[in-house]
């Protein structure tokens with residue numbers, strides 16, 4: 001007997017039959033077929049509306065929002081009874097939520113024939129968690145169109161010095177420099193520049209609010225810093241107070257050079273002393289240093305004063321930085337530190353025109369949100385541009401933005417919420433032999449095999465190999481130390497990234513993970529005196545993703561997910577430490593007997609399809 005799935009329904013008489021015999025048995029079917037064949041539109045008995053392999057760009061809109069005809073046919077298709085749900089041009093059960101990215105985003109998408117059914121199964125467990133806000137397919141497509149014809153930083157209306165600072169300082173040494181998708185979208189938008197696509201932006205004399213959301217390692221820092229520095233320099237050129245100070249400074253300096261000068265030898269403080277115009281908030285001291293370094297590079301050419309403030313610095317250094325008589329234009333800091341400075345000097349936020357909240361998903365999370373919003377409230381009266389920046393938009397953040405900033409312009413890249421394209425994910429079932437739920441052993445084994453594999457490839461110097469830098473992620477901070485100690489006991493150079501790790505060791509290790517400089521080691525896997533083997537060509541950081549959120553770990557090719565992350569948000573941030581800026585990367589997830597295999601399988605399949613996680 002022919003299986004039920006291969007039967008077809010004649011659209012006119014609703015006669016059910018096998019596909020081969022249909023034309024012979026059913027006259028309307030045959031008539032329709034020959035008519036359609038003659039038009040070149042035969043789709044095997046389906047109606048001539050779009051094939052289900054073509055996605056409509058209003059796929060994210062609910063059926064009720066579509067035209068009347070659509071609603072009627074929808075009703076008909078959903079009619080209960082033996083023929084209800086037949087003759088559909090698209091699969092009803094398919095995930096129609098906007099977060100489920102279209103096939104066209106992936107390279108392998110064409111392989112999936114019974115796509116609708118598979119998609120539903122594929123995202124079921126992720127949907128149960130459903131922690132990420134969704135982005136519609138139509139929105140992604142529009143954003144894709146908006147970036148297609150931007151090829152160079154010259155196309156942006158940035159001041160020449162700022163442009164030079166980006167290409168000759170921050171991206172120094174790179175050839176064929178092109179803006180990344182998020183830069184193509186965000187820089188013109190933040191500059192208020194019209195790119196010839198979409199509706200022309202209205203000049204907004206009040207406050208502008210932007211969300212800037214793009215995948216990990218995609219260049220978001222420059223996307224917000226370059227326009228902020230541009231605005232800073234423009235405002236400075238038009239500020240009468242600064243012009244007056246410059247005049248005073250030049251006169252005073254000349255006067256001081258006279259041999260008979262007896263007046264004060266110090267200058268009056270600059271109008272911007274302790275009154276920055278641009279403030280960038282980030283969640284950790286490491287990120288303060290990282291973003292601060294990009295700002296510093298920009299300042300060398302664009303000429304402005306940037307300062308980094310973090311709890312790693314002494315009170316004296318912080319005070320010297322912020323109260324420098326030469327003024328301060330841009331501050332990169334954490335909300336807690338800025339808040340405590342603002343408690344003793346409320347004027348510190350009185351001139352802020354540009355406030356950037358980087359890693360906004362963390363900074364509006366429970367642990368930070370009270371202090372972040374307090375800063376926001378203080379700074380809002382003077383703010384001209386507020387930018388929230390993140391690689392993930394959790395539903396929580398989405399709701400906050402909807403209620404607090406309903407007019408916020410959302411700039412999201414077409415691949416938002418997808419794991420970088422060139423990162424692959426392998427799964428190790430640690431519940432089986434030889435590990436029997438010993439994750440420590442499985443983790444050490446994975447690192448040893450990466451190290452041994454790398455030891456086979458000598459550099460141009462005989463006997464020398466590249467050092468592999470590997471990140472291991474655990475769910476709980478307390479676990480970092482335990483895992484790191486175990487790895488060290490197995491001859492692996494591992495360090496836990498947490499508050500109690502010595503600052504020097506931590507920054508040494510992070511430094512070697514964020515540099516693009518190759519590191520070399522002797523090829524031999526050595527025997528230390530006690531007979532314990534050691535692996536000299538790997539370096540390992542064990543961390544929770546909070547400790548490493550946003551860190552630009554360019555040197556990392558391997559990420560080990562010791563614990564299965566609690567949410568897809570954590571998957572994105574953890575795997576996003578590899579595969580930065582289009583580099584290749586590999587993730588390995590250790591799945592124990594109590595772990596959510598369904599989630600891992602779905603994440604893996606989404607990655608394979610090149611689709612966004614939901």
Ligand SMILES: Nc1ncnc2c1ncn2[C@@H]1O[C@H](COP(=O)(O)OP(=O)(O)OP(=O)(O)O)[C@@H](O)[C@H]1O
Nearest residue numbers: 178179180216217218219220221222391550552581
């Ligand atoms: N146009 C560009 N071309 C090449 N490299 C770039 C470009 N823009 C930025 N980069 C580099 O890409 C790397 C990642 O950038 P950045 O740290 O801003 O990523 P991100 O999007 O903020 O990532 P995350 O979400 O993980 O914080 C940096 O090393 C940066 O120098």
